[in-house]
Amino acid sequence: MAAGAPEQILYLNKPHIGTDRLQAVVKNLRSLIVSNGGTVRFRARVTGLALAGGEVRGVMVNGSERIDARVVLLATGHSARDTYAMLMEHGVALHQKPFSVGVRIEHPQQFIDAAQYGSQAGHPRLGPADYKLAYHAPGGRSAYTFCMCPGGQVIAAASEAGGVVTNGMSSYLRDGSSANSALLVGVTPDDYGSDHPLAGIDWQRRWERLAFTAGGGGYRAPVQLLGDFLTGRVSRGFGQVMPSYRPGTAFADLDGCLPPYVTATIREAIPFFDARVQGFAMPEALLTGVETRSSSPVRIDRDGQLVASVRGLYPVGEGAGYAGGIMSSAVDGIKAAEQVAIRYRPF
Ligand SMILES: Cc1cc2nc3c(=O)[nH]c(=O)nc-3n(C[C@H](O)[C@H](O)[C@H](O)COP(=O)(O)OP(=O)(O)OC[C@H]3O[C@@H](n4cnc5c(N)ncnc54)[C@H](O)[C@@H]3O)c2cc1C
Structure with a gap:
């Protein structure tokens, strides 16, 4: 609601925002991320993973730029066909799903x-x-x-x-x-x-x-x-x-x-x-x-802590194959963030 959605999303059993209002909501959410120290990059496609010893060390962007990271939350949606192919090439375990x-x-x-x-x-x-x-x-x-x-x-x-x-x-x-x-x-x-x-x-x-x-x-x-x-x-x-x-x-x-x-x-x-x-x-x-795009036809394998077969890689949202729709995808992202916080907390 703070991002501009109507108040009724708090109590309706089928909350509805509407595509016209959603455009402003998404911009406001982006501003919130930026104001909390996040960065949003446009025209930046993840084209590969940087791996070492079965662990993720970062991602490749647009083929040539490397961003180092010990943890990658991959939330590319159910239509990221190129990303599924890229993950397969890196040996990340995937399975078919209904x-x-x-x-x-x-x-x-x-x-x-x-x-x-x-x-x-x-x-x-x-x-x-x-x-x-x-x-x-x-x-x-x-x-x-x-x-x-x-x-x-x-x-x-x-x-x-x-x-x-x-x-x-x-x-x-x-x-x-x-x-x-x-x-x-x-x-x-x-x-x-x-x-x-x-x-x-x-x-x-x-x-x-x-x-x-x-x-x-x-x-x-x-x-x-x-x-x-x-x-x-x-x-x-x-x-x-x-x-x-x-x-x-x-x-x-x-x-x-x-x-x-x-x-x-x-x-x-x-x-x-x-x-x-x-x-x-x-x-x-x-x-x-x-x-044909009701949900993903692919599931990326995850363990009980939501980690893929490559350590440090957290496939989340609809593209991971465990969620369908906005709410379950968002909740999946929150659960993964909690797992990251538990595993990588500095104390
Ligand atoms: C027209 C339409 C209407 C819908 N209406 C509803 C609805 O009313 N209610 C509902 O619950 N669900 C609805 N859905 C489904 C809903 O949009 C999805 O379930 C939800 O967005 C999934 O969220 P996600 O974050 O997992 O993936 P997405 O929202 O698909 O986000 C994935 C993002 O990753 C980006 N990406 C992909 N590959 C790469 C890459 N290699 N590098 C960098 N970025 C990449 C994509 O550009 C995209 O921005 C609708 C879907 C559509 C298309």
Whole structure:
């Protein structure tokens, strides 16, 4: 809150800041770090580790600069594919881990309000409604909604050239006309087709590139109306929901950009979700693909004190593979800082 977040984050069970307010919050947090003696470096990519005798001695930055350090907290996020490869080259132990893939689904927000609030929909004190749904298929797969953004926007979240990745966000007021949510199916290392620790990344990349091609290039995302997805047709026009994804979309067959067991589980889940949020299966709801960065497909091994197989290296946050989302990543960072303080305290 001291950094500019609304007071309600202290008591709401689903605290919300909003992308518009978050921009100032992040700047304020950075100022706080600097005022406490920290340094923030832009355009400084960690490209290697300096190691000696199985211990970390520092990091290499932008290929040539060395920063000496006995302790390195590595918090590079779940999309730092180059960093995972670099760690492997240095012999840091990594493993595959499960994550989830799927699509974003958009409905009119008014429609979700009516389904959830009934006759009270539109009451100014209620705010835009949300939902959270899960379906466990008899075959063992599970589908669920994730990162539901009331009054939000589907956004482009690729981190590599030639791939399309979706995500979602809302402004503080959540006053957009559409509600969106990730609609995901869990996948496991058995799906990746290789024992290589980074096979999950290659697998992830494959669907992102197929989505790029299906979108016709230019980072347009493939879209399909839910009714057409369920009956296996490429859509020809939008209905009640216009896509919020930028820079643009193209009608495509989403079965061509996702594994068949993922699209099959989504199809199975839709009627189940429809029974819980009445009308969830409305044919004009819009699916945008592909959502592949739900969490990391890689886990960096850590011992009970959160140290990697290289002493002095503390992989933390979502990229370490033990956290998902802002809160658990932040708490993971605090736990690692505590471990560092215990081990390296000067007395
Ligand atoms: C659009 C969007 C919306 C989201 N909304 C929510 C939400 O509402 N609630 C929620 O809980 N979570 C949300 N998430 C997920 C959330 O952002 C992550 O879980 C969280 O940011 C993970 O924190 P982290 O510090 O581990 O990694 P990150 O926040 O990903 O930070 C990693 C940082 O490391 C930097 N980096 C990577 N490699 C290197 C390198 N080699 N050298 C130097 N720096 C490097 C990156 O540039 C980045 O700044 C959202 C994610 C996205 C993309």
